[in-house]
Amino acid sequence: MRHILRQRERLADDWHYLGEECAEGDPLIVPVAQLRSDPLKWQRRTGRLGVRLGPGDAVEELAPLLPRLALIALEFPSPGDGRGYSQARLLRERLGFRGELRAVGAGVREDQAFFLARCGFDCLEPPAGVDPETLRLALRRYDVAYQPGAAHPELRRQRFFAP
Amino acid sequence: MYRYDELDQALVDQRVAEFRDQVRRHLAGELSEEEFRPLRLRNGLYIQRHAPMLRIAIPYGLLSSVQLRTLAAIARRYDRGYGHFTTRQNLQLNWPALADVPDILAELAHVQMHAIQTSGNCVRNVTADHMAGIAPDEIDDPRPYCEIIRQWATLHPEFTYLPRKFKIAVTGSPEDRAASEVHDIGLQLRRDAHGAIGFTVRVGGGLGRAPVIGQVIREWLPLAELLGYLEAILRVYNLHGRRDNIHKARIKVLVKSLGIERFGAEVEREWQASRAHAPQLTRAEVERVRGFFKPQPYETLEKYDAVAGREPAFQAWYRYNTRPHRVPGYRAVLVSLKAHGAVPGDMTSAQMEGVADLAERVSFGLIRSTHSQNLLLADVPQRALHAVWRELLALGLAMPNIGTLTDMIACPGLDFCSLANAGTISVAHQIQQRFDDLDYLYDLGEIEIKMSGCMNACGHHHVGHIGILGVDKHGEEWYQISIGGSANGFTALGEVIGPSVAQQEVAATLERIVETYRELRDEGERFIDTVRRVGIAPFRERAYAAHPAAA
Numbered sequence: 233m234r235h236i237l238r239q240r241e242r243l244a245d246d247w248h249y250l251g252e253e254c255a256e257g258d259p260l261i262v263p264v265a266q267l268r269s270d271p272l273k274w275q276r277r278t279g280r281l282g283v284r285l286g287p288g289d290a291v292e293e294l295a296p297l298l299p300r301l302a303l304i305a306l307e308f309p310s311p312g313d314g315r316g317y318s319q320a321r322l323l324r325e326r327l328g329f330r331g332e333l334r335a336v337g338a339g340v341r342e343d344q345a346f347f348l349a350r351c352g353f354d355c356l357e358p359p360a361g362v363d364p365e366t367l368r369l370a371l372r373r374y375d376v377a378y379q380p381g382a383a384h385p386e387l388r389r390q391r392f393f394a395p
Numbered sequence: 396m397y398r399y400d401e402l403d404q405a406l407v408d409q410r411v412a413e414f415r416d417q418v419r420r421h422l423a424g425e426l427s428e429e430e431f432r433p434l435r436l437r438n439g440l441y442i443q444r445h446a447p448m449l450r451i452a453i454p455y456g457l458l459s460s461v462q463l464r465t466l467a468a469i470a471r472r473y474d475r476g477y478g479h480f481t482t483r484q485n486l487q488l489n490w491p492a493l494a495d496v497p498d499i500l501a502e503l504a505h506v507q508m509h510a511i512q513t514s515g516n517c518v519r520n521v522t523a524d525h526m527a528g529i530a531p532d533e534i535d536d537p538r539p540y541c542e543i544i545r546q547w548a549t550l551h552p553e554f555t556y557l558p559r560k561f562k563i564a565v566t567g568s569p570e571d572r573a574a575s576e577v578h579d580i581g582l583q584l585r586r587d588a589h590g591a592i593g594f595t596v597r598v599g600g601g602l603g604r605a606p607v608i609g610q611v612i613r614e615w616l617p618l619a620e621l622l623g624y625l626e627a628i629l630r631v632y633n634l635h636g637r638r639d640n641i642h643k644a645r646i647k648v649l650v651k652s653l654g655i656e657r658f659g660a661e662v663e664r665e666w667q668a669s670r671a672h673a674p675q676l677t678r679a680e681v682e683r684v685r686g687f688f689k690p691q692p693y694e695t696l697e698k699y700d701a702v703a704g705r706e707p708a709f710q711a712w713y714r715y716n717t718r719p720h721r722v723p724g725y726r727a728v729l730v731s732l733k734a735h736g737a738v739p740g741d742m743t744s745a746q747m748e749g750v751a752d753l754a755e756r757v758s759f760g761l762i763r764s765t766h767s768q769n770l771l772l773a774d775v776p777q778r779a780l781h782a783v784w785r786e787l788l789a790l791g792l793a794m795p796n797i798g799t800l801t802d803m804i805a806c807p808g809l810d811f812c813s814l815a816n817a818g819t820i821s822v823a824h825q826i827q828q829r830f831d832d833l834d835y836l837y838d839l840g841e842i843e844i845k846m847s848g849c850m851n852a853c854g855h856h857h858v859g860h861i862g863i864l865g866v867d868k869h870g871e872e873w874y875q876i877s878i879g880g881s882a883n884g885f886t887a888l889g890e891v892i893g894p895s896v897a898q899q900e901v902a903a904t905l906e907r908i909v910e911t912y913r914e915l916r917d918e919g920e921r922f923i924d925t926v927r928r929v930g931i932a933p934f935r936e937r938a939y940a941a942h943p944a945a946a
Contacts, residue, residue, distance in 0.1 A: 311430070311433055311556065312433055312516065312556055313556065313638060314516075314553075314554070314555065314556025314557060314633055315633060315634055315638075317552060317553040317554075317555075317556065317633070318553055318630050318633045318634050319634070321553055321630075321672070325669070325671070325672040326668060326669065326672075339556075341430070343417065343434055346552075347550075347552040347553075347555055348552075350552035351552050351553055373409060373412070373413045374406070374409050374413075374550070375405070375409070376402045376405045376406050376409070377406070377550065377552070378402075378406075378546045378547055378549055378550070378551075379547060379551055379552060379553075379674055380672065380674050381552050388405075389401070389402045389405070390402075391402060391546055391680070392546075392547060392622060392674035392675060392676070392680075393674065393675055394671065394672045394673060394674065394675065395670070395671060395673075395675055
């Protein structure tokens, strides 16, 4: 059973990735290539729909599909690949995505958790073998920051603000 | 200088606690070296040839006497009693023990210092002109803007894992003493017709393997837009910079592949689209930070001739190691870390303490580190200069060679650095020995030698009037020599004069080069100007001539 940290709560994952065993109508995450090749098929599917993007995928192409998407998972293949941080801010701030924004992959570890949350991820899915609880604790490492960012984790003080 | 408020202090304290835990996890085997590496780098910690190396940030090169004393104490307690000042105005310790580093960082935090983002693929220490605030030709003091950028870049959630390191410099004067044109972003302060502050923004400059001079992406950026515009550049870079090849990952490669027009258009689009979420730079915040950099409480001083009737040694020091000050009766004093026989940029704990004492007595308790690996006491009354000179002499810090050939820049090289191909320290000593005659040095005039032990160009060899690059030739240390580079005012990249030379030949080759200059120069012409006038051919011919002196 895969566990995730959603809204700072450790939970069993209720979503399935395409290819994993699941029932008709279960929440399903499909790779963006699948969605791209047959968007109508996936949009017509019953149940909640999510999409998984790699770090090289342009988030702007999801704009017309956003109302149908309950979840967007952005992949962090390694801790050093930081493209997902920009993708996340674009999805939240530019495209106004309000669904679940999930960070997934080998780069989703406790030492990245605070930065990920500040960029708008509300769900962290660490690699197998890493307990999401460690990520939850790591969100408390800082209670101040200089830059504007997502509303959670809450900060005691911040220097610069968006208009 | 800037003083931390409660936010700044909390942030560095929390950073120390975080890193302490990361070191603990690493030593306990919970974090592999591969996992630990990006974390330690972002706290300034390298694993070097002999031991870890800790690079401590000196934001835009400004230190208080208390901070310099703390650095001295740290170097003595945790290292071997000395440190190395770098071309990015930072201080490196060569021998700390990994397990001690959290304690070192805690001691630094206690005096409002840190090692955050002095390494790793993130925004590095923001550098500035070491004459900031006192230069007669200054448009505005760049340091408040450096401090604002430092804060904005510190633990930036979006830009902590960039494709590659990212360096920003701000210059406040037309004469660019911050080498801003060879930075990933170079900001040149400007004033518009109404006196409002803004910047000319350059992007894509850098040294390293493929040196490039930055191109202007925006002629005029109003101050209030600074952070939003920087975010736009960084975001375009973060999303589109190459990550498949470390040697092609700097922003200069992206700028080159798109062309400055297209890259600029991308940034412009991103900037306009992200305005609603960009960090604002309010007038109140600018004023708050500027308040920390007000002019010192200078005395009104009588006109004073510091050199009249003094000994020639003092007069030479005055001429070479002091600089004009905006305020009458004051001079800026360069503390030479280039004594012959010393390692360029190295300083012992006792020397640091001596300079800290001196700064408290004669220069408002402040010290600056310079891009050329010396220190600067910025605000010394003319009448105190002779006493300052005597104290610096006693400390071994009065070598009157600033701006001359032996005031060379050198990275630590093969003796310390695990990236280096060749040593720099032994070559520096060889050069110091061969050019030990001050009258000869003075006759040669202004010559900048910059030396790097490898292609990464930490010693900025591309922009030296004479550049020396260590290369590995079948396991031996050889040196490639270039001439004609410059980073001040008129930025130019040097040209390699020919095949590399063996280690023992470096100083002799330099001598042939400068002798060629002595023959060819016009009256009063500097080395760099002669090279520009006649080209490199005559130098190439002479540099490789066997024993020209005997011919």
